[in-house]
Every structure is written in C-alpha cells, then in structure tokens.
Amino acid sequence: MRETYGVVLPDMKLADLTGKLIVIEGTDGVGRSTQINLLKPWLEQQGRAVLETGMTRSSLASKGIKQAKEGHTLGRITLSLFYATDYADRLEHEIIPALRAGFVVLTDRYIYSLMARAIVRGIDPDWIRNAYNVALKPDAVFYLRIGVDDLIPRVVFGRGFDYWEAGMDVHPSEDMYESFRKYQTALLQQFDVLAEEYGFEVVDASANVRAVFERLRDGIARVLSGEPREPLFAMARPQEQTEQSAGSKVVESPAPGKAAAGGE
Amino acid sequence: MKRYGEHRFPGKLFVVEGIDGSGKSTQLMLLHQWLQAEGYGTVFSEWNSSPLVKETTRRGKKKQMLTPATFSLIHATDFADRMEHNILPLLKAGAVVLCDRYIYTAFARDVVRGMDPKWVRDLYSFAVRPTGAFYFRVPLDVAMNRILDGRTGVKYYEAGMDLGLSEDEEESFRIFQGRILEEYEKMVPEYDLTVVDATLPIEEQQIQMRQIVKARLAQAKRLRVAP
Numbered sequence: 001m002r003e004t005y006g007v008v009l010p011d012m013k014l015a016d017l018t019g020k021l022i023v024i025e026g027t028d029g030v031g032r033s034t035q036i037n038l039l040k041p042w043l044e045q046q047g048r049a050v051l052e053t054g055m056t057r058s059s060l061a062s063k064g065i066k067q068a069k070e071g072h073t074l075g076r077i078t079l080s081l082f083y084a085t086d087y088a089d090r091l092e093h094e095i096i097p098a099l100r101a102g103f104v105v106l107t108d109r110y111i112y113s114l115m116a117r118a119i120v121r122g123i124d125p126d127w128i129r130n131a132y133n134v135a136l137k138p139d140a141v142f143y144l145r146i147g148v149d150d151l152i153p154r155v156v157f158g159r160g161f162d163y164w165e166a167g168m169d170v171h172p173s174e175d176m177y178e179s180f181r182k183y184q185t186a187l188l189q190q191f192d193v194l195a196e197e198y199g200f201e202v203v204d205a206s207a208n209v210r211a212v213f214e215r216l217r218d219g220i221a222r223v224l225s226g227e228p229r230e231p232l233f234a235m236a237r238p239q240e241q242t243e244q245s246a247g248s249k250v251v252e253s254p255a256p257g258k259a260a261a262g263g264e
Numbered sequence: 265m266k267r268y269g270e271h272r273f274p275g276k277l278f279v280v281e282g283i284d285g286s287g288k289s290t291q292l293m294l295l296h297q298w299l300q301a302e303g304y305g306t307v308f309s310e311w312n313s314s315p316l317v318k319e320t321t322r323r324g325k326k327k328q329m330l331t332p333a334t335f336s337l338i339h340a341t342d343f344a345d346r347m348e349h350n351i352l353p354l355l356k357a358g359a360v361v362l363c364d365r366y367i368y369t370a371f372a373r374d375v376v377r378g379m380d381p382k383w384v385r386d387l388y389s390f391a392v393r394p395t396g397a398f399y400f401r402v403p404l405d406v407a408m409n410r411i412l413d414g415r416t417g418v419k420y421y422e423a424g425m426d427l428g429l430s431e432d433e434e435e436s437f438r439i440f441q442g443r444i445l446e447e448y449e450k451m452v453p454e455y456d457l458t459v460v461d462a463t464l465p466i467e468e469q470q471i472q473m474r475q476i477v478k479a480r481l482a483q484a485k486r487l488r489v490a491p
C-alpha cells in the first residue's frame with residue numbers, strides 16, 4: 001500500500017492506487033520540461049496512460065498564485081502556503097484519481113522544489129516538512145542535477161533571467177546576474193540535502209538531452225517493471241523488499257544517498 | 265521562525281473566538297469603539313480578508329471544490345498574508361490589533377473536517393500568541409436561535425454541508441456547530457482562553473472584557489495615539 005509522509009488526509013484511500021508516481025525534479029532551466037516532452041510520448045508508445053502535472057497547475061490556486069506573484073508582494077510564508085494549497089488540490093483532484101485508474105503520473109517538480117525554495121528563503125525546515133506531511137510518497141524521484149556554472153549559459157541563451165528564478169525577492173538590491181548566481185547556488189545546495197534525505201536518483205543534467213533522456217527512460221522502465229528500487233521504500237517496506245530481491249536479480253547499482261524512508 | 269511565540273513588539277493583540285451567534289463580533293466592535301475613545305491606535309483585522317487570497321477562496325467556495333485539506337490550506341494562506349502584511353507590521357508599530365477570529369477558528373473547523381489536530385497546529389505555528397484571547401461560551405440552542413432568527417439561510421461551507429452530516433441545511437449547521445463547540449472547549453485549557461459567559465447581558469460582557477484588556481494594556485508602556 002502507498003504511504004504519505006506521515007499524515008493521511010480525510011477520505012483519502014491509499015489502497016488500489018495501482019499507477020506509478022514519477023517525479024522529475026531539478027532547478028529552473030535545467031531541462032525538466034524538455035525531458036518530460038520526450039518521456040510522455042515514449043511512455044504512451046509503451047501503451048501507458050500518462051497524466052502530466054506540475055506546480056501551479058491546479059484549477060483552484062493557479063490563477064491566484066500567478067496574480068499574486070505579479071505584484072511581487074507575497075510574504076514567504078504566504079507564498080509557501082499558497083503552493084501547498086495548489087499541491088493539495090492537484091493531489092486530491094488529479095494525482096490520486098489518476099493513480100487509481102492505473103496511470104503513470106509524470107510530475108514536473110514535486111514537494112521537494114517547494115521545500116528547497118522555502119528553506120532558502122529562511123523558512124523553518126521543520127515547518128515546511130510538516131506542511132507536506134500530507135504528500136504522497138512517489139515511486140521514484142529523478143533529480144536532474146547541474147552545477148551553477150553549467151546552468152547559467154542555458155538560462156542566458158534560453159529564456160533569460162526571471163525575477164523569481166533569480167531570487168530577486170531574496171537579494172533585491174543586487175543585479176539579476178549576481179542574484180541568480182547566489183540564489184541558485186543556495187537552491188542547489190538545498191537540493192543536495194534533500195536528495196540524500198529523500199533518496200533521489202541523481203541524473204547528471206550537464207550531459208546532452210539524448211543522454212539524459214536515456215538515463216531517465218531506463219530508470220523509469222525499471223520502476224514500471226516493478227523491480228525493486230532503492231532507496232525510497234527500502235526502510236519503509238523491509239519485508240516485501242526482501243521477497244522481491246530474492247525473486248529478481250538486482251542489476252542496477254543503488255542510487256546514491258542513504259535509505260531515508262522520507263518524513264519522520 | 266518563531267513558533268506560536270510571545271511577541272516582543274510594542275503593540276497588543278486581542279482576539280475573539282466562539283461559534284456563530286455567540287455575539288463575539290458585537291463585543292469586539294464595542295471594544296474597538298471604547299479603545300478608540302480612550303485614545304489607543306486601534307486596528308481591526310477580519311478573518312478571511314486578505315485581498316491576495318480572497319479571490320481563490322471565493323472561487324473554491326462558489327464551485328464547491330474545496331476539500332478539508334484545501335479548505336484548511338487556503339485559509340492558512342489567507343491568514344499568513346494578513347499576519348505578514350497586516351498584523352505583524354501593526355504590532356511593530358505599536359498598534360492595538362483586534363481580530364474577529366484567529367487561529368483557534370481554524371483549529372476548530374479543520375479538526376471537525378477531519379484534519380490531523382497536530383498538523384493544523386504546526387501549520388499555524390508562525391502566528392504570534394495574542395495578548396488576550398476571549399472565548400464567548402454559549403449553549404448551542406441559544407446561538408442557533410440568534411442566527412436563524414436574523415438570517416435567511418446559511419452558506420454551504422458555513423453549514424458544514426461538505427461533510428455530509430445531513431441533507432437538511434439547518435440540521436447540518438446545528439451538528440457542525442455542535443462539533444465546533446466541542447473543539448473550542450478542548451482549546452480553553454490548551455491555550456488558556458479567557459472564557460466569557462455569552463448568555464450574560466451585552467453590557468456586562470463588555471465590562472468584563474474592558475477590565476481584562478485595560479489590565480493588559482497597563483502592563484505595557486502606554487502607547488497612546490491621538491485620535
């Protein structure tokens with residue numbers, strides 16, 4: 001049976017969620033959406049029904065968040081809670097129904113990005129973790145990891161600097177380049193902390209699009225085939241893990257990071 | 265980030281709590297007028313009033329798309345905006361801030377809707393502890409009669425219709441308010457709420473309230489503002 005990070009919402013039935021929840025995480029401009037645009041058709045060719053979702057796409061809160069961000073007037077706690085509202089709406093109205101119907105849910109970012117952003121803005125890490133205790137544990141988190149030096153040219157020659165992606169709310173007096181560099185460096189450090197805590201599978205995103213895609217494709221294929229995955233459920237479900245390991249050969253080396261079963 | 269901390273700002277925060285029909289808003293209004301007449305810089309802050317979040321809450325309610333989780337989170341978002349942009353700056357500036365409903369309203373409603381009590385309390389741990397929190401205790405029947413006399417109907421979420429307690433709105437409202445009452449009673453010792461007997465005459469309740477407020481304002485340095 002599926003698990004949350006500690007708190008089960010009222011009327012949330014965790015049985016029969018037969019689909020797979022796959023998270024693509026990574027910082028701004030790292031190429032998440034490029035990869036999702038490749039992964040979705042590939043999954044569909046395999047005969048899988050796919051639901052694609054991502055931050056601020058809820059029917060409840062997306063409009064409000066966009067409007068509020070335009071004025072740059074949201075406080076950091078308010079913004080965090082607005083995102084949590086958006087997440088909860090998508091969880092209950094999109095993600096869970098899709099998993100119940102056996103879909104592969106491919107999500108562009110998950111709670112980890114929101115935690116990282118909140119923490120670099122000075123939010124108490126325990127507070128933000130508590131807020132997302134209601135979140136559903138995914139089947140796999142693929143983290144597209146990149147260094148800030150590789151990231152900057154992509155952003156500069158891509159869509160350019162954005163107020164929020166440059167953390168201008170955190171470093172308002174600096175120029176956008178300096179602010180981007182500082183903010184993204186802090187964010188990437190935070191992602192590394194979360195990668196270890198939540199057992200992300202780390203993918204080197206400085207490689208070319210094709211190479212990254214192949215890594216993700218192979219990783220997802222392994223999750224879908226039901227082979228045991230390290231490390232997300234390693235501690236939470238020791239019994240079943242042993243049974244599965246005995247039945248099938250483990251070819252992949254375990255992903256880096258300790259087997260934190262997530263949450264507390 | 266402080267957790268439900270005693271604030272050190274020069275301002276003072278007084279809040280009123282109680283079920284619908286307990287008369288808390290009337291009492292707060294009377295207190296407001298008195299404080300202003302006494303020369304205190306007094307600001308009134310209402311539950312569910314953040315301009316940034318209001319539109320989303322309104323939409324969720326109108327389309328009945330709120331679940332217990334999103335109901336809880338959107339109200340916490342609204343409260344956070346008021347805390348960050350309204351209540352905290354006012355307290356720093358030395359104002360007397362009056363809130364019609366505070367975090368206890370959320371604790372009561374959200375827990376009745378099935379949310380985890382500890383989760384909800386942790387969610388609101390950024391809120392500052394009020395200088396005084398008044399709970400207007402009233403029997404359910406008295407409150408029901410006051411409410412249903414003066415109104416034509418009760419709104420969907422207000423009546424707790426989302427919980428499927430009863431198909432009849434009035435019946436659902438009664439059951440829902442009864443459960444909220446139980447949650448308030450649990451919070452009286454937990455948060456040391458000052459209980460006011462809301463069946464007493466209005467003037468008498470106000471006298472009690474003013475005595476307590478006066479004592480707590482006197483403890484602080486006097487921050488009189490010209491009216």
